Amino acid sequence: xxxxxxxxxxxxxxxxxxxxxxxxxxxxxxxxxxxxxxxxxxxxxxxxxxxxxxxxxxxxxxxxxxxxxxxxxxxxxxxxxxxxxxxxxxxxxxxxxxxxxxxxxxxxxxxxxxxxxxxxxxxxxxxxxxxxxxxxxxxxxxxxxxxxxxxxxxxxxxxxxxxxxxxxxxxxxxxxxxxxxxxxxxxxxxxxxxxxxxxxxxxxxxxxxxxxxxxxxxxxxxxxxxxxxxxxxxxxxxxxxxxxxxxxxxxxxxxxxxxxxxxxxxxxxxxxxxxxxxxxxxxxxxxxxxxxxxxxxxxxxxxxxxxxxxxxxxxxxxxxxxxxxxxxxxxxxxxxxxxxxxxxxxxxxxxxxxxxxxxxxxxxxxxxxxxxxxxxxxxxxxxxxxxxxxxxxxxxxxxxxxx
Ligand SMILES: Nc1nc2c(ncn2[C@@H]2O[C@H](COP(=O)(O)OP(=O)(O)OP(=O)(O)O)[C@@H](O)[C@H]2O)c(=O)[nH]1
Ligand SMILES: [Mg+2]
Numbered sequence: 001x002x003x004x005x006x007x008x009x010x011x012x013x014x015x016x017x018x019x020x021x022x023x024x025x026x027x028x029x030x031x032x033x034x035x036x037x038x039x040x041x042x043x044x045x046x047x048x049x050x051x052x053x054x055x056x057x058x059x060x061x062x063x064x065x066x067x068x069x070x071x072x073x074x075x076x077x078x079x080x081x082x083x084x085x086x087x088x089x090x091x092x093x094x095x096x097x098x099x100x101x102x103x104x105x106x107x108x109x110x111x112x113x114x115x116x117x118x119x120x121x122x123x124x125x126x127x128x129x130x131x132x133x134x135x136x137x138x139x140x141x142x143x144x145x146x147x148x149x150x151x152x153x154x155x156x157x158x159x160x161x162x163x164x165x166x167x168x169x170x171x172x173x174x175x176x177x178x179x180x181x182x183x184x185x186x187x188x189x190x191x192x193x194x195x196x197x198x199x200x201x202x203x204x205x206x207x208x209x210x211x212x213x214x215x216x217x218x219x220x221x222x223x224x225x226x227x228x229x230x231x232x233x234x235x236x237x238x239x240x241x242x243x244x245x246x247x248x249x250x251x252x253x254x255x256x257x258x259x260x261x262x263x264x265x266x267x268x269x270x271x272x273x274x275x276x277x278x279x280x281x282x283x284x285x286x287x288x289x290x291x292x293x294x295x296x297x298x299x300x301x302x303x304x305x306x307x308x309x310x311x312x313x314x315x316x317x318x319x320x321x322x323x324x325x326x327x328x329x330x331x332x333x334x335x336x337x338x339x340x341x342x343x344x345x346x347x348x349x350x351x352x353x354x355x356x357x358x359x360x361x362x363x364x365x366x367x368x369x370x371x372x373x374x375x376x377x378x379x380x381x382x383x384x385x386x387x388x389x390x391x392x393x394x395x396x397x398x399x400x401x402x403x
Contacts, residue, residue, distance in 0.1 A: 011078065012043040013070060015062060016085040018052045027085075029291055033257075034085050036209075037110045040229040041117070046077055060099065061092045071100050081105060087261075090139045108135060108261040114231050115264065123185050124234045127271065130178040131263040137171050182267070193277065198388040199240075200248040200381045203275045205303065206284035207295035208232075208255030211318040215284060215364040216252040219374075231255060236274045243378045246385060246396050251278065258298040265305055272306050279384050281313040282377070287347070287361070288322035290340065314358050314376060320344060321363040375399045 014034050018027045027050055035045045051066045060067050061084060070082065084106045088096070097104045105113075112132055119125040204212040213226035213233050220239040225232055236253040251274040275281070283299060285292050296315075303309040326340040342350075344361070352359045360376055362369040378399045385396070 010043045010080040011046050012038050012081040012083050013074065013079050014038070014045055014048045014083050014085065015070065016048070016050050017056060017062060018050055019055060024050075029294075030085050034083060034107060034110070037107070037114065037230055038083060040231065041110055041114050043081060043083075046079060047073060049073075056086065056092075058089070059091065060095050061086070061088060067096065067099050074100055074102055083107075083110060086259075093139065107259055108263075111231075111257065111261055111264065115234060118231055118234045121235050123182075124271070126178055126181050126185070127267040128234075130175065130182065130267040131261065133171050133175045133178065134263040134266070135261065137168065137175070140167050140171065186273075189273070193273070196249060200280070200384045200388070201251070201274075201278045202241075202248055202280045202282060202377065202381065203251045203253065203278035204282050204284055205253070205275055205299060206255060207286065207289075207292075207299055208257050210255065210284045210286035210289075210295070211364045212252050212255065212284050215282075215316070215318065215362075216250060218364055218367060218370065220250055230257065234271075236271055238274065243374050243381070244396070244399065246378060246382055248381045248385070251275075256299050256302045258294070260298075260302065265302060269306060272308075275303075276306050276308050278308075278311065280377075280380055281308070281311050282316050283313050284316045284318050286319050287317040287344075288319040288324065292317075293339075312380065314360060314380065315352075315355060316373065317352075317359065317361045318364050320361050320368060321366045 014031050016027050016031050016034070018024050022030070031048050031050070035048075038045050049062070049066065049070050051062045053063070057063060062070075073079065074082065079102060081103045082096070082100050082105070084096075084104070086106060087108050088104070088106045093104055093106075112128065112135060115124075115128045116132065119128045204216060206212050208230045209228065209232075211226075216237065216239065217226065220241045231254065233252060234254050236251050238249055238251045240247055241250045242248075253274055254268060254271055281303075283296070285296055289295065300309060323344050325343050328335055328337060328341045348359075348361070357376065360369065360373050362373050364370075382396050
């Protein structure tokens, strides 16, 4: 019933707003990310529109004047899709579609679309479909009204209303069915996890595209799909890893993103069980990304939502090979020196210094500092391991002794 929107090679425009809470710089960052999402979904961004507003217009999100600018551009440049950075209400979506006469998407649509494209296993597909249904349900009325308009409207009202109710019931039934299916798979997966016994479980978590799968591959010599697009990984992969005789389980799972649709967090909760049940989290951060601090906050927020924010965690700052401070000339007295101008050494003296041993700096791609990484993970895993298997303590000497 629910078909993935096909946005392959589509020409798109992005639309965002600048408010008091979301200043120009923030807005630009969000649109950068939205552009990356668009690219991941198979679209190409031709232009961005932004507008300064107190708050979004409840009818058309942006002002009608701005909307007219967008309409003209879309018409002149033959644009296929208009993508909004924030979630649109059913009414906004309807009014904007009517005005622009092209496909209108919001960030949630886009993320759901990418997830739909990427879902490989039936489990992932079921979860995505559930999220799509939940997103669709409150919007059904809007969609039908839209059709009604196309059909001219007159005389359509009665049957139209009935149709909405029927559609709603179908979607609700579908939601119930999908939830049931997920529950069944969950039970099977819980059994599988149970069979793994007392092995120490370590989970890679982090924002999308930070290099979790790349790290998984170098550590476990496995072959997990890694790509410079968002959400390369949707399903959780678990591998047995051995560092100096010490075995443990390492899992790689879906990356997080800010403004992750609540429907998705909800339906992916079971995928995230691996994180919830982990003994140790490796929070991977792409330190070469200008917004990495905000990414950390988003990840911590989602970890909180799945009750996993108080687990032992090692912060792993990845992509140190790609880290570049914004240059600031000595004689430049105009530009204020901000975090963007910090060198890596300066960063290490900030709050990162406070987490001490629990901050690691690596490049998974260039295999830099991987020895430090292994050593740190080894000692942490060993500590947990020996509480479960006290009798084989002697098997695991200090990391260095064996080198
Ligand atoms: N420069 C640099 N690039 C890296 C490094 N580690 C990973 N990458 C690149 O970053 C991109 C994303 O890597 P993935 O391993 O797919 O990232 P992920 O965190 O698994 O992403 P999702 O599964 O999409 O959430 C790929 O193009 C990698 O080659 C690194 O240490 N340095
Ligand atoms: Mg991945």
